[in-house]
Amino acid sequence: MVVYMTNALYLSDSYLKECNATVVSVKEGKYVVLDQTIFYPKGGGQPWDTGKIVKSNDVFNVVYVGKFSGEISHEVDRAGLEEGDRVHCTLNWERRYKLMRSHTAAHVFASILCKETGALITGNQLGEDKIRFDFSLEEYNREILEHYIDKTNELLGKDIPVKWYELPKEEAMKIPGIVKMAAALPPDIPNLRIIEIANVDKQADGGTHVKNLKEVGHIRLLKTENKGKNNRRVYFSFV
Ligand SMILES: [Zn+2]
Secondary structure (H helix, E strand, C coil): CCCCCCCCCCHHCCCCCCEEEEEEEEECCCCEEEEECCCCCCCCEECCCCCCEEEEEEEEEEEEHHHHHHHCEEEEECCCCCCCCCCEEEEEHHHHHHHHHHHHHHHHHHHHHHHHHHHHEEEEECCCCCCEEECCCCCHHHHHHHHHHHHHHHHHHCCEEEEEEEHHHHHHCCCCCCCCCCCCCCCCCCEEEEECCCCCCCEEEECCHHHHHHHCCCCCEEEEEEEECCEEEEEEEEC
16 A cells, blocks of 8 residues: 655644645545645644635545545545545635643643652643643642642743744653653654753643643643542643
8 A cells, every 4th residue: 555645734833724736546536635735634632623625616525534544534525536636625624723722731730740749641622611630649639639720720821932843853852841741752753843842841742732821721620530540530620
């Protein structure tokens, strides 16, 4: 099988809402690979983007985007696209922007929690309205979590830039806390993509983020669940 390495434009510019592209392949009429894309494929706790692929006046809705053996595949709602087609892509920006804000909020919360308690993140799921976080921690109660949510909110109101860039893996792995997922092994690639929230956090990450913490808005605790010491669970949402 030949895997096409799509130019993933969202990695360098999370704010791109449209792009032109050429269809590289189509499987079963509805799984489309493009030469370049703005659509984020499900991964790292961040859900996939939705939107439209338009050929002339023909609109194909993107209902799912996934990465399969390294290839970014866009599932569209109907057949009609063919290899070689020139198309125009448009993101459902409202959904993506919420997910960018959630993702950046999650990094700030994780950095505070990990720094202050030594907790490790064991899972996370970003949603448009709700963020779920699992982590390992001995001491655990709602008051502690409220405290860390408050600390997160102190930072979320501020003018703090967020940057992303690549670093050689060897150099990146020397940064304390660069990998916060308990089970995560960095991928077998020469460079890691780093998300840096100035003076707050640096994390290896492939997701899309806002470029300043003042864009995020504030969060509040929804509920906590105790699924054992390796799986304390917290849900939060935007205020
Ligand atoms: Zn992340």
